[in-house]
Amino acid sequence: MAFSFDKLTTKSQEAISAAQSLxxxxxxxxxxxxxxxxxxxxxxxxxxxxxxxxxxKAFVLHIxxxxxxxxxxxxxKAVEGDHxxxxxxxxxxxxxxxxxxxxLDESDAHYYFSAIKQGGxx
Numbered sequence: 001m002a003f004s005f006d007k008l009t010t011k012s013q014e015a016i017s018a019a020q021s022l023x024x025x026x027x028x029x030x031x032x033x034x035x036x037x038x039x040x041x042x043x044x045x046x047x048x049x050x051x052x053x054x055x056x057k058a059f060v061l062h063i064x065x066x067x068x069x070x071x072x073x074x075x076x077k078a079v080e081g082d083h084x085x086x087x088x089x090x091x092x093x094x095x096x097x098x099x100x101x102x103x104l105d106e107s108d109a110h111y112y113f114s115a116i117k118q119g120g121x122x
Contacts, residue, residue: 041097
């Protein structure tokens with residue numbers, strides 16, 4: 001079944017367009033779910049902002065390295081190309097979206113990321 005952009009809600013179309021713009025701005029050849037997350041986090045009146053109020057916490061936890069998770073994702077069509085960005089990329093995405101207390105710990109055995117939302121809706 002083919003994907004039909006015009007079947008999406010207006011808000012969904014806006015979020016995808018914003019994600020594509022972020023990817024282009026970052027000179028990425030494709031946009032990924034990380035770009036979509038960043039676009040949703042930047043919406044001042046969007047649903048993500050309502051959920052992640054001041055003091056809200058974001059976590060990414062995996063029992064494998066970032067490289068392992070990225071290779072694993074490429075093995076399955078549903079998440080193919082859905083890669084965890086570099087530590088620097090994750091920090092930048094979340095800092096730009098108003099998160100602080102950003103922690104990242106990666107090894108061959110795990111990937112741990114956390115951040116706390118500052119400001120925003122209350």
